[in-house]
Amino acid sequence: MELFLDLLISGLTKGSIYALIALGYTMVYGIVGLINFAHGEIYMIGAFIALIASLALSQAGLAGWGLLVSVAAAAVVYSAMYGWTVEKIAYKPLRGSSRLSPLISAIGMSIFLQNYVQLLQSPNFLTFPSLVPELGFLAPVSHIVNSTQLFIWLATALIMTALTVLIKFTRLGLSMRAVSQDPDMARLSGVNIDRVISSTFVIGSALAAVGGLLIGCYMRQIDFYIGFLAGMKAFTAAVLGGIGSIPGAVLGALVLGFAESFAAGFISSDYEDAVAFVLLIVILIARPGGLMGAAQTQKV
Amino acid sequence: MLKLEGLHTFYGNIEALKGLDLTVEEGEIIALLGANGAGKTTTLNCISGLIPPRRGRVFFDGEDITGHSPESLVARGLIEVPEGRRIFPALTVMENLKMGAYLRRDQPEISRDLDYVFNLFPILRARAGQSGGTLSGGEQQMLAISRALMGRPRMLLLDEPSLGLAPLIIRNIFDIIRQINMERGTTVLLVEQNANLALKVADRAYILTTGLITLSGSAEVLMADEGIRKAYLGG
Amino acid sequence: MSFKPGRFDWKRELAASSLAAVWLALLAGPLALFKINTSDYSLGLRWPLLLKMAGGAFVLSAVWRRFLARRASARRAAQRGEADKPQGGRGPARTWVDMVMGARYRLQIIGLFILGLMSIPFWASPYVVHIFITALIYIALGLGLNIVVGVSGLLNLGYVAFYAIGAYTYALLNFHFGLGFWLCLPLGALTATALGLLLGFPVLRLRGDYLAIVTLGFGEIVRLVLVNTELTQGPRGIGNISPPAFFGLDLNSQVKPHLLKVLPLMSPDLDMNKALIFFIILALVILTIVAVFRLENSRLGRAWLALREDEVACQAMGINRTRAKLTAFALGATWAGLAGVVFASQVTFINPTSFGFMQSVMILSIVVLGGMGSIPGVILGALVLILLPEYLRSYDDYRMLLFGALMVLMMVLRPGGLIQSVRQVYIHRPAASTPAAPPRQEPRGT
Numbered sequence: 001m002e003l004f005l006d007l008l009i010s011g012l013t014k015g016s017i018y019a020l021i022a023l024g025y026t027m028v029y030g031i032v033g034l035i036n037f038a039h040g041e042i043y044m045i046g047a048f049i050a051l052i053a054s055l056a057l058s059q060a061g062l063a064g065w066g067l068l069v070s071v072a073a074a075a076v077v078y079s080a081m082y083g084w085t086v087e088k089i090a091y092k093p094l095r096g097s098s099r100l101s102p103l104i105s106a107i108g109m110s111i112f113l114q115n116y117v118q119l120l121q122s123p124n125f126l127t128f129p130s131l132v133p134e135l136g137f138l139a140p141v142s143h144i145v146n147s148t149q150l151f152i153w154l155a156t157a158l159i160m161t162a163l164t165v166l167i168k169f170t171r172l173g174l175s176m177r178a179v180s181q182d183p184d185m186a187r188l189s190g191v192n193i194d195r196v197i198s199s200t201f202v203i204g205s206a207l208a209a210v211g212g213l214l215i216g217c218y219m220r221q222i223d224f225y226i227g228f229l230a231g232m233k234a235f236t237a238a239v240l241g242g243i244g245s246i247p248g249a250v251l252g253a254l255v256l257g258f259a260e261s262f263a264a265g266f267i268s269s270d271y272e273d274a275v276a277f278v279l280l281i282v283i284l285i286a287r288p289g290g291l292m293g294a295a296q297t298q299k300v
Numbered sequence: 301m302l303k304l305e306g307l308h309t310f311y312g313n314i315e316a317l318k319g320l321d322l323t324v325e326e327g328e329i330i331a332l333l334g335a336n337g338a339g340k341t342t343t344l345n346c347i348s349g350l351i352p353p354r355r356g357r358v359f360f361d362g363e364d365i366t367g368h369s370p371e372s373l374v375a376r377g378l379i380e381v382p383e384g385r386r387i388f389p390a391l392t393v394m395e396n397l398k399m400g401a402y403l404r405r406d407q408p409e410i411s412r413d414l415d416y417v418f419n420l421f422p423i424l425r426a427r428a429g430q431s432g433g434t435l436s437g438g439e440q441q442m443l444a445i446s447r448a449l450m451g452r453p454r455m456l457l458l459d460e461p462s463l464g465l466a467p468l469i470i471r472n473i474f475d476i477i478r479q480i481n482m483e484r485g486t487t488v489l490l491v492e493q494n495a496n497l498a499l500k501v502a503d504r505a506y507i508l509t510t511g512l513i514t515l516s517g518s519a520e521v522l523m524a525d526e527g528i529r530k531a532y533l534g535g
Numbered sequence: 536m537s538f539k540p541g542r543f544d545w546k547r548e549l550a551a552s553s554l555a556a557v558w559l560a561l562l563a564g565p566l567a568l569f570k571i572n573t574s575d576y577s578l579g580l581r582w583p584l585l586l587k588m589a590g591g592a593f594v595l596s597a598v599w600r601r602f603l604a605r606r607a608s609a610r611r612a613a614q615r616g617e618a619d620k621p622q623g624g625r626g627p628a629r630t631w632v633d634m635v636m637g638a639r640y641r642l643q644i645i646g647l648f649i650l651g652l653m654s655i656p657f658w659a660s661p662y663v664v665h666i667f668i669t670a671l672i673y674i675a676l677g678l679g680l681n682i683v684v685g686v687s688g689l690l691n692l693g694y695v696a697f698y699a700i701g702a703y704t705y706a707l708l709n710f711h712f713g714l715g716f717w718l719c720l721p722l723g724a725l726t727a728t729a730l731g732l733l734l735g736f737p738v739l740r741l742r743g744d745y746l747a748i749v750t751l752g753f754g755e756i757v758r759l760v761l762v763n764t765e766l767t768q769g770p771r772g773i774g775n776i777s778p779p780a781f782f783g784l785d786l787n788s789q790v791k792p793h794l795l796k797v798l799p800l801m802s803p804d805l806d807m808n809k810a811l812i813f814f815i816i817l818a819l820v821i822l823t824i825v826a827v828f829r830l831e832n833s834r835l836g837r838a839w840l841a842l843r844e845d846e847v848a849c850q851a852m853g854i855n856r857t858r859a860k861l862t863a864f865a866l867g868a869t870w871a872g873l874a875g876v877v878f879a880s881q882v883t884f885i886n887p888t889s890f891g892f893m894q895s896v897m898i899l900s901i902v903v904l905g906g907m908g909s910i911p912g913v914i915l916g917a918l919v920l921i922l923l924p925e926y927l928r929s930y931d932d933y934r935m936l937l938f939g940a941l942m943v944l945m946m947v948l949r950p951g952g953l954i955q956s957v958r959q960v961y962i963h964r965p966a967a968s969t970p971a972a973p974p975r976q977e978p979r980g981t
Contacts, residue, residue: 097950108942190374277752
C-alpha cells in the first residue's frame with residue numbers, strides 16, 4: 001500500500017512538471033503549427049537561472065519564501081526573454097516556409113542552447129538547493145508527502161487555473177484562440193499576429209521556467225541535458241493528450257507521469273524512459289487524435 | 301474614398317491583375333463583377349493588405365495605404381468580410397462578434413453596436429452562446445457581416461456574400477447591405493458573381509475580365525445593356 | 536528596428552547593433568557573468584567574458600544587418616528591372632549541377648567524375664578515406680530518408696532505428712555465427728525492411744506531426760532495447776566485426792604490397808579493407824542514385840509526390856495511399872539497413888551510442904538542408920553536414936555550438952534547402968503564331 005501511495009505521489013509530481021512544460025509545446029503548436037524543439041532548453045535554462053539566482057540572492061541575505069519567490073521571478077523573467085528571442089531569431093524568419101525548415105531550425109537552436117549552457121557553466125551535474133520551506137503541518141505525514149511535492153502540486157494547479165482564465169476570459173486569450181483558428185481572419189479583425197505569437201512563446205517559456213525551478217527543488221540536481229529528455233517526454237505528453245489542446249496537454253502529462261512512475265515501480269526502472277513512447281504508440285493507435293483530440297475528420 | 305491605381309499582382313509567375321483602376325466615392329455601393337478567376341478576390345486582397353500588389357497603388361481617404369497590413373487598415377475603418385464566411389469555428393457567436401470589435405475600447409458604443417447587429421439578425425441573438433462552427437451557412441454569413449459591423453467600418457469590403465446560400469437568405473442579406481448603407485452611411489465595395497442581385501443593390505458597377513476592368517458605369521445602365529444581359533445576367 | 540533602404544545610416548546602425556549587444560548582455564548576463572564554482576558553490580564573476588560576448592554581439596549584429604540590407608536592395612533591383620521575368624531560382628549551387636546535366640557529354644563527365652572518386656584510396660591518406668566512407672554512408676542514408684520525407688512527405692524522426700537494425704544484424708550474426716559481410720548485407724536490409732513494414736502498418740494513418748513523434752519514439756525504443764538487452768551485449772557493444780571478404784584474399788598482406796610497388800602516391804598505412812569498403816559504399820551510392828532517380832520518375836514516385844502535396848486528392852484520384860506510404864517507408868528502411876551493415880564493417884565495433892536521436896536529426900538535416908526531394912541537394916547536404924564538423928574539429932569545444940548555430944543560420948538563409956528540387960513547368964506564351972514554349976525548369980515552391 002505504501003509503495004502504491006509512493007508511486008502515486010511521485011507520478012503526480014512528475015506529471016505536474018511535465019504539464020508545465022507540455023503546455024508550452026501545445027500552445028506554440030496550436031498557434032504556429034511548430035514543434036518547438038528548443039522549448040526543453042528553455043526549461044533547462046530556467047533551472048539554471050534559478051540555481052544562480054538562489055546562490056546570489058541567498059548570499060545577499062534572502063531566505064525562505066522570499067527567496068523562493070524572488071528566484072521564481074528571476075527564472076520566469078529570464079526564460080521569457082530567451083523564449084521571445086528564440087522565436088524572433090529562429091522561427092519568425094521562417095514563417096510561411098515549409099513545415100520542416102522551422103523544425104530543423106528548432107533542433108539547431110536546441111543544440112546551440114544546450115552547448116551554450118554547458119560551456120558557460122559546467123558539463124557536470126550541479127546540486128540544486130531545496131528552496132521550498134518546510135511546511136509545519138505536514139510533519140506527521142512527511143514520510144509520505146513532503147513540502148516540495150505539495151508545493152509542486154499546488155503551484156501547478158494554480159498556474160493551470162490562471163492560464164485557463166487568461167485563455168477564456170481575457171482579450172489576449174481571445175486573440176490567441178482566434179489566431180490559432182484562422183490567422184488571416186484574425187489579421188482582418190485587427191489582431192497583430194506577431195505580438196500574439198510572441199506572447200504565446202513568452203507565456204509558454206514562463207511556464208517552463210517554473211517547471212525548471214520545481215524540478216531542481218525536487219530532484220536536487222540539474223545539468224545541461226535535462227531539457228532534452230524532459231522536453232521529448234513533455235512533447236510526447238502533449239501529443240498524447242491531443243496536440244494543440246490545453247486540457248489535453250495537462251491530461252497527457254498526468255497520464256504520462258503516472259505511467260512512468262508505475263512502470264518504474266512495478267516493471268523496471270531501466271525502461272522508464274521508454275514508457276512515454278510505448279504509451280504514445282498504444283494510445284495513438286486507438287485514438288489517432290490523442291486523448292482529447294478532435295475527431296479526425298478533414299473537410300474537403 | 302477608395303482609389304485603386306494601376307494595380308498589378310502576381311501569383312508566382314501568373315499575372316492576376318494587369319493594371320486595375322477603380323474608384324469608390326463615400327457613401328456608394330459599388331459592385332465588382334466578373335466571372336470566376338477574373339481577379340475579384342485578388343483585388344480585395346490587395347486592398348486589405350493580405351497580398352500586396354507588385355505595382356500600383358491603393359488610396360484610402362486620400363492616403364496611400366498600398367501594402368499596409370490588414371491590422372492597420374481595420375483601425376482606419378476599412379474592414380473586409382472575406383470569401384467563405386471565415387468565422388472562427390471554435391469561438392462562440394458572441395466571441396466572434398467581440399473579435400470584430402477587437403480594436404475598439406469604447407465599451408458603451410460597443411454594446412450599442414451589439415444591439416444594432418442583433419436587431420439586424422435576430423437569429424444571432426438566439427445563438428449567441430453557440431460556437432461558430434455549428435451555425436448554418438446563412439447564419440455564418442450573417443455573423444461574418446455582423447462581426448465586420450462591430451468594428452464600426454467606414455467602408456466594407458464584401459467578398460461574394462451570396463456564395464453557397466439559399467436564395468431567400470441571400471435576398472435578406474442584400475436588403476441588409478442596403479440598409480446598412482442607408483442607415484449608417486457605410487460605403488460598400490461588393491464583389492459578386494451573382495450579377496443580378498449585385499446590380500439591383502449597387503449604385504455603380506465595374507466588370508472585371510481576366511485582370512482588367514473592361515466595363516464600368518451606373519448600375520441601371522449596365523443592367524439594361526444587351527451585352528451585359530447576355531454575358532452575366534442570363535439574357 | 537528594421538532597416539530602411541537607401542544610404543548607410545551610421546547612427547541608426549550604431550543604435551540597432553548597440554541594442555542587440557545590450558540585449559545579449561542582459562540575456563546571457565546571469566549565465567556568463569556568474570560562474571558556479573562546483574567545489575563550494577560560490578559565484579565567481581566574469582566581467583571580461585560578458586563584455587567580450589556583448590562586443591561580439593555588436594559586431595555580429597552589424598554584419599548581419601549589412602548583409603540583410605544588401606540582400607534586400609539586390610532583390611529590389613531585380614524586381615524593378617525584371618518585374619515580368621519569373622522569379623526564384625534553384626540557388627547558386629544549381630548552376631553547375633544544371634550545367635552538367637544539360638551538357639552534351641554529361642554521361643562522360645559523370646563517368647570521369649566517378650573514376651576520379653574511385654581513385655581516392657590510391658593516393659589519399661587513410662583519414663580522408665575514412666571521412667569519405669562516412670560521407671558516402673550518410674549520402675546513402677540521406678537518399679533513403681529522402682524517399683520517405685522529401686518525396687512522400689512522411690516525417691520520420693526515428694530513421695536511425697533502421698540504420699541500427701542493419702548494423703546490429705550484421706554484428707550479431709557475425710559475432711554469434713561468423714556470417715560474412717556479403718551474406719549479411721541482404722539479411723540486414725531484409726530485417727530493416729521487415730521492421731519498417733511492422734512499424735508502418737499501425738502508424739501510417741496518423742497525421743503528419745503525430746507520425747513524427749511516434750517515429751521519434753520508435754527510434755528511442757529501439758535504442759533503449761539495444762542498451763538494455765543482454766542479447767545485444769547492451770552498452771558494451773559488439774566488437775571484432777569482420778570486414779567484407781574479397782575472394783578469400785587477405786587484402787592487407789597479399790594485395791597491398793603489390794599495389795604499393797605500382798602506385799607511388801598510395802599511403803602505406805591504408806587498411807586495404809577500408810579501401811574495399813570504400814568501393815562497396817561508392818557502388819552502393821551510385822546504385823542508390825540511379826534507383827532513386829528511376830523511382831522518382833515512375834508511377835510510384837509520382838504517387839509519392841502526390842501524397843506529399845495533398846493526401847485527400849490522392850485518395851480521390853484512386854491512388855492506394857496505404858500501399859504508397861508503406862512502400863516509401865519500407866524502402867527507406869531498406870536503405871538504412873544496407874547502410875548500417877556497411878557502417879558496422881567500417882567501424883568494426885558498434886554500440887548503442889552511435890544510434891541516438893542525434894543521428895536521426897543529422898540525417899533529417901541532410902535532407903532538409905540539401906533540399907527536400909532533390910537528389911543533388913541531398914548529396915550536397917550530406918557533404919556539408921559531414922565535412923563541416925571535421926573542419927570545426929579545431930574548435931573542438933565550440934564544435935556543437937557552432938553546428939547548432941549554423942543549422943539555424945542555413946535554414947534562415949535558405950529555407951528551401953541548398954538545391955531545391957525541380958518540377959517541370961509549362962509556360963504558355965500567348966503570342967499568336969508561335970507554338971507554345973518548350974517546358975522550362977522552375978523551382979518547386981517551398
